[in-house]
Amino acid sequence: MGRIVQLDEKLSNKIAAGEVVERPASVVKELVENAMDANSSKIRVDVSEGGLSSIRVLDNGEGILPEDRETAFFRHATSKIKTDRDLFRIGTLGFRGEALPSIASVAEVTLKTCAGESEGEKITVKGGQITERITAPPRQGTEIVVRDLFYNTPARLKYMRTVYTELGHISDVVNRMALARPDIAFELWSDDRKMLKTAGHNDLLRVLNEVYGRAVVKEMKYVKASSEDFQVTGYIAAPSEARSNRSYMTTILNGRYIKNPALTKAVQTGYATLLPVGRFPIVCLHITMNPLLVDVNVHPSKMEVRLSKERALQELVSEAVKEVWENTRLIPEMSSPEKSTPKPEQMSLNFQEQNSASVKKQAEGNQTYKVPKNKESIFSPDVSKAVSNSKENEGTGDFTRSQTDSIHSTIRDPEIESVSEEVHSPTVESAEIPALYPIGQLHGTYILAQNESGFYMIDQHAAQERINYEYYADKLKQPSNQLQELLVPLTLEVTASETGMLNGNKEELEKVGLFLEPFGTNTFLIRAYPEWFPPGEEKETIQEMIEHIQKAGKVDIGLIRDEAAAMMSCKGAIKANHYLRQEDMEALLVEWRKCRNPYTCPHGRPVMVQYTIYEIEKMFKRVMN
Template sequence: MSPIRVLDPKIQNKIAAGEVVERPSSVIKELIENSVDANADEIEVFIEESGMKLMRIVDNGEGIHHTDGPLLFQRHATSKIDDDYDLFQIRSLGFRGEALASIGAVSKVKVETKHREGDPVLIQFEGGTLKEEMPGRERQGTDISISELFYNTPARLKYVKSMRTESGKIIDIVQKMALSQPHISFRLIVDHKERLLTKGNGNLKEVISDIYGINIARQAVKIEASDADFKLSGYAVRPEISRSHRNFIHTSVNNRHIRNFKLSQSVINAYHTLLAKDKYPIVIINVEMDPKLVDVNVHPSKVEVRFSKERELNTLVEQSIRNTLRNEMLIPDVSTGNSAPVDKTEQPAMDFSGAKKDALTEQIKRPESVEESDITRKTSLPYQTETKGVYGPDRNTAKQLQDDVAEFKGPEQSSSGSRDIKAMIDEPLEDSRSVKEKLPYLEIIGQLHGTYIIMQNESGMYMMDQHAAQERIKYEFYYDHINTEQDEGVPLLIPYNFEFPLDDIITIDEKLRDLRALGFEIDKTGIKQYSVTRHPSWIKEKNPEADIEDLIQFIARADNFSASKYREEMSIMMSCKQSIKANHYLDKAHMEALLSELRKCDSPYTCPHGRPVIIHMTTYEIERMFNRIMK
C-alpha cells in the first residue's frame, strides 16, 4: 500500500462536487441561495440547453467586495459563519462554503460583481483554476454564468437525464424558491422563453397564482397558527383539487425549502377523509422557529433537516390545517370538482332491463322505508331556516357574472379589459365559502334512481349521494364512541375462548396491552388459549365472537399496531357496512332526516373514503348548457 498523502485541492473539489453538484438544478439552487443571502429582491435565471450549455443568475444584491475575489472558489471560504457556535443558529441559506468551489471544479465560471463599497470586478474561473481577474461593469449586484458543466468529468455526464427532465428539475427548484421567498421577484428564462415571473411583493397567494394558476389560487385557504415554539403561515388548497403524488406539498422552515417525510405526512393526515385514496393535497406552508430547534447541517444539499421538537411541530401542522378546512364549505362545483374515485365496492351498477322495470316502478310508487337502525328518530317538516338570506342574492345571471368579473379588476383596469391578478385571488369565493354553517339552506326536490337526493337553493342544484351521506354520519358516530377512553364495555356471562397457532402466540402476548387499551378484558388461560370476559360496547355485530377473533389476528399481523389507527379502520368498516345502499328508495321524511343528520357532522362534505357527499351545479352552468346564456 502506498503511503498516506493529502490530496491535491483540485481533486478534493472534484470529490466534493459529487455531493453538492449532482445535476444542473443543484447548481441553480446553490446560486439562488447565495443571491437570497445577499439580500437581493430581484433574481433572474437564464438557462440554455437544460443548463448543460449555460446557466446564468443575475441579482441586485449586495454584491461581493473586490478584495474577496480570490477567495470565491476556495473550499470552506464563507461569509455566513465565524465560529462553531454559529452552526447552532444558522439563519442564512448557505453556510458551508462548498458550493462555488464545487461548481468551479467541474465547469467554466464567469463572475461579474460589485459591492456597494467596492469596485466592480470580473473573475473567470475554469476547472478549479483562476484564469483572469479584471475590472467589471458598474452594476450593483452579481452576475454569474456557469458554462460547460462537467466538461472535465465526463463520467458525470452519463448520469445526466434527458434535457426535458433536467429542465423540469430546474423549473421545480425555481418554483420552490419562489414559494419560499414571496418577497423576492423571480424571473426564469429557459432557451430564450420566459417560463416564470413573480412580482416579489410578499403576497404568497399571487406567487401560487403565478405558478399553479388562478383557479388553484382562488381555492387556497390561508393558514395561520402558532404556539410557544413555532409559527405557521401559508395556504392549503381545498380538497376538491388534488394531485396523484405528494410533490405539491411544499414545506419550508424559516423560508428555507426542506424535505421532511413526517412533516409532509402531517399535512396529508390533516386531509384525512377529505381526499380519496392515493390523492394528495396542494399545500404551501412555512414554519418560523428558533434556529436552535432545527439542524440543517444534515446533508450537503441542506434540504434534509432534523427537528428538536418534531412531535409538537407535526401536531401543530396537522391540527391547524384540519381546523382551517373545517371552517370552510367544501361542496365541490361540477365544473371544478374532481371525478369520484374509481374504486367503488359498496354498491352495484343499476339494471334498467325490462326484468326490473316493473319492480322499480313499484318501488317509486311505494317507497321503501329506511331500516330502524338507519333513521331512528321522529322526523319533522322539511328543513327550513331563517338564515337563507345569508347566502346572498341570485348570482347566476349573465349580468351578475359580468359584475363579478368587473369586481376583480383594479380601479384603473376595469375599462381596459386587463385583469389585476391580486384582486382576483385575494378574496376568492367569499360569498359562499366564508359562511360559518357547514351546509347552506337546501330544499329537497326528490330522488334519482334510488341513489341520489336532488336538492336546490338560490345558487343552483345539489345532488347528495345517500350512501356516502349516511356513511359520513355513522363514521363520525362510531369514531366518537370508539375513541371514548371511559368505555365500560359489555361484560360477558360466558367468556369467549380462543385458540391460536404457536406462530402468533408470541406476538399476541406482546400486544395484550394494546387489546386492553381498546377496552377488552383478555387473559391467557393456556399455552395457546385466551379468554375474553369483556368487550367494548361499540362492537354490536351479529357475531361479536368472530369480530373479536378477527381483531386479535389483525393485531398479531400488524408490525406497529396503533389503537387509534385500528379505531379509525373499524369506524370506516362499520359505517360502510351499515349505511343505505343504492337502489333504496326513500320518502320525503327520510330524506329530510338524513339531511338533518348530515348537518350535524363535523365534516359533511366527503365520506370516510374521500368521495364527495354533495356536488353543486350552479344555475349559471345549467342555463349555459341550455344556451340561455351564451359564452
C-alpha cells in the first residue's frame, strides 16, 4: 500500500480552519461578509464571553435557497464564482467557499434561513456533520449561531487570550465592516451590552462618529481624488488626533477592508512632517478601481491584495492627503480645563486681510498695537531684508480688533445633518498665520506674542528649524550635479549581503552621484560625493541610501534629500535657553510666517500654541459661560 493517501473531507476542513478561523473575530468576519454579500440592509452581531461561548449573526438578506442549504457546508462550495475567469473580476467579499465548512468543523453551528416565498429551515452541524434538519419560522434572511468554538481543538483553545482581548478583536472587525459599508445598519452586542449601532444612512461621517467619537470627527477633513484608474474618497483626521499605532488607519478597496503597507505609507507621506515620529493618523479611505487591476486571491483572510498599478495609486493618495493639509490652518488652541457643564460654542477669528479703508472705518475708538521698528539683527542679511520688505508690504503695522465673522461650529448630535455638512463644506479656513507682535521671551526658549485675537507662544527652535528646512528642501530639489572631491577617500565597510546589493544597484547609485570603488572584501572607497550631502554626515547619508535600497529595491533620492534637509535645519536652528533681542524675535516671526507649512517642525512637533481672548477672559472669570 502506498504511503501517500487522500485526506478525508472532515480532516481537510480542520486543516483549512487553522488558516480561516484563527480566533472568534475570524468567525465574525466570515459570517458578516456572507451577510453583506446577501444584500442585507441590517446586520446584528451578538457575542457571549468574547465569542468563545457563542456568536450569533442575524441579517435580513436574500437567504439561502432550499436546494443550497446543505451544499453550503461543503468545502469550496460557493455561489460567488463559477469559472476561473470569474476569479479575475471578483465583486463580492467571499468567494473561496471555505468559511462555513471550516467553522462547522471546529464548532457547533446552527443555521436558520428563509429565501423569498420558500419555507424556513433550521440546520444544525457539529464537527462537520449535520445532526439536525427541521422546519423553522419563515423569517426573511439568515441567522447563524456558533457555539463552543474550538471544542475539538484544545491546543487552539488554550492559546486564546482573555475575553476582553477577543472582544476587542471582534469590535475592530465589525467597526471596519461598518466603515466599509455605511449603507448597512450594523449592531454589535456583547452579553446584552450594546457596543456599536449605525443607522445605515450611507453617511460615512456618521459611522466614523459612532466608531471614533465626536471629538475626533469634528477635526476630520474630507478628501477626494481621482485618476483614470482610481477614485479615492474618505476622511482624514487632524495631526493633533494622531495615535501611537497604525490600527486607526482604515483602507477600503472596492468595499473590502484591506491591509496594504504601501498605501499606509502613502498616507503618512501625505501628512509629511505634520506627524511626530512614532505617531500615526486616523484615516478612513474608500478606493474604487476596476476588479481586473486587483488580485484578492492571496491569503484565506482576503485582506491582503496585489495591485497592478500600486505606485500610481500611492502617488494619488499621497497628493490628495497633502493637498488637504496645505489648505488648512492648523494652529493649536490652548483651552481652560473642561467642566462637567456643557460648553458654549467657542468663537474664532477669521484672519483674512482687510483693506486699509475698511480697517480705518472700524478702528475708531478701538485699541491698536504698533509693530516695533526693525534694528540691526543677528540674522543673515537675507532674513533682515525679508523683514524690511514684509513690513513695507504690511503698511504701517497698525491693526484693530476685527469683527468676528466666523464661528467654530461643533458637532451636536451624530444623527443630524450638520455633521456631514461641516466636514463636507468646500470652504476652508485660511492657512495663513496672522501677524504676530512679540512682547517677550520665556526661559530663553519660547517667544511670547500677541495680536487682536489673543496670546501666542512660539517655540523659537522649532520655528527656525521650519524656516531652515524649507530653505534647504528648496535648495536640494534642484541640486547641482557637481561632486565634492576628497583628498582622503572615505572607507565604507558593509556586510556580505549589502555588498551584493550595492553591486547590483551600481548604476542606480552612479545616477545620483555616488561612485563606489571596490577595496577588498566587503569594503568600498568613496573618492567623491554629491555636493548636497550634509557636511559631516556623509557616511550616514550613504548608509541611508543602502537602507532605502534594501527596503524598496531602489534609491529614493527625494526622500534622502528630504531627510538631509531636516538634519541640516535642526543643526542650524536656534537652541533652547538662547535669549533673543526684540528685533531678532521680530525677524524670526516674519520669516516663519512666510513658510508654506508653518505649523510644525520637520519632525512633526508643533511650533505654536494659541490662547484666544475668549479663553483668557474665561480663565480670569471675565466671562462666566
